[in-house]
Amino acid sequence: MNNNQYCNAEFLLQKIQESDAVLVGAASGLSAADGKHFWYQDDNEFKRVFKSFRNKYGVRSAFDAFYYPYKTTNERWATIATLVHHLYESKAGQVYKDLKILLQDKPYHIMTTNQDFLFFQDFPADKISIIQGDWRYFQRKDYGQKDKIWDNRQMVDKMYASMEGGKTAIPDELIPRDPEDGTELMPWVRHPGFLEKSKYNEQYRMIRQFLDHWSGKKILFIELGVGRMTPMFIQEPFWQLTYQLPFAYYISINPKDALLPEALEDKGRAIHEGIAEVFRDAVKLKEEENQSKD
Template identity: 50%
Template structure:
């Protein structure tokens, strides 16, 4: 790992008046949450019965499997929700907080796994792709969200030997009777009041600090959805005079030539970069 890159990274954090973090799936992957894509030890421990019954080898396979009933589908989703909600955030999240805790900062994330909520208050986070703590009408017929945590906890406890839940536990909208869905993009995602407020939070942060030295710190954005974090960050950095952009990603870090004097791309493991930055900062 290039020591000079870490020094520059820490320097930019220290000198910034405000920091907007943009974190995507690579951040949680760096923290060890890889069962979404891989047959890792978490998948083997928590989903082996589902693998045996349905033949999928990561939890993303489970999202798209064609179940025969809502009893089966919601059994998987309830169990998955409980695994996510009860998983620890992981050291990279704590290292990031150590680096930022004395700064003015805000976190924009496309992650739905609520890892940041274990460390930060709601007013510091904008979850613009949904949040695993909520469910919505699957139609949707209304602009309402309901608590998913207790709902899925009850369902998870009632999954039987056939990996099904009782019919009366299949969650349904109290207004129209449609089966509920997680409030996450990938289903019939409700872009209602809560969604708009999440966007307003991070956009207001940029407006408030656009005349200051603002750092746009991108962590783990892949090539599937660059439009939610990466493209706005690049545009803001280009147009805001005192802005600086840092992209940390072992595979997909990039820096356009137009920003060669206003940014840096670190092609390293996010967890290792944050760990080394904390060490360096502590030794200053």
């Protein structure tokens, strides 16, 4: 590792060790650091998973496929089923395991705008707040009419199975609907019509409870991979809380978009390095420390 990278990893580890508790805010840059580039890029993973849609519609990323103006609802649901099925089959990589090692000795909570539910493979559900929804759930299209979301695993499996042979549409009878009145469903992820009721409010209740308990202590805010499109969900609240809480400290890790406001110069650091590399080196340092104690 280069000297700057070593210093950043050492600094991160030191701040975690000095803290009483850690609140992590993770965005799309964390998924990218873990190698999940198919959301925005025409990489090999996208070409493999979305081969039929890529060939037929010319889409070049998962988001491109999701927002494509399909002529039929059946095609749109085929795309959603392909994406969600792939997410169910995906494995969280080393960056998640390294974060778990770094946090394992501290009380912590994770709030994330990522909807890919990878955190749930390595962290307890009661320590994760999904503030932008989650692809494992569906909600009604007329979101104001019923405060309910549905676990979608069985629905997705049936839709995906119906597309065997490279089909890009599902049959009418598999379009997800509310069993009570037949209203069509939609993914419970942030876009127009996103349901912000019981499940959504529960995510913020967990965050507030964590903050209420630790706000008078040394709380460390670690921001991971927040870009310039949606700073209002993690970055700006972290800045405000760090400024307001007397013993708080803020660290942002992002190779391109790590920012530190002037007001937080004495209470924070922006690390312009790759998340995976900083985590890897911090874990190595922690392991070396533990070995020296034995």
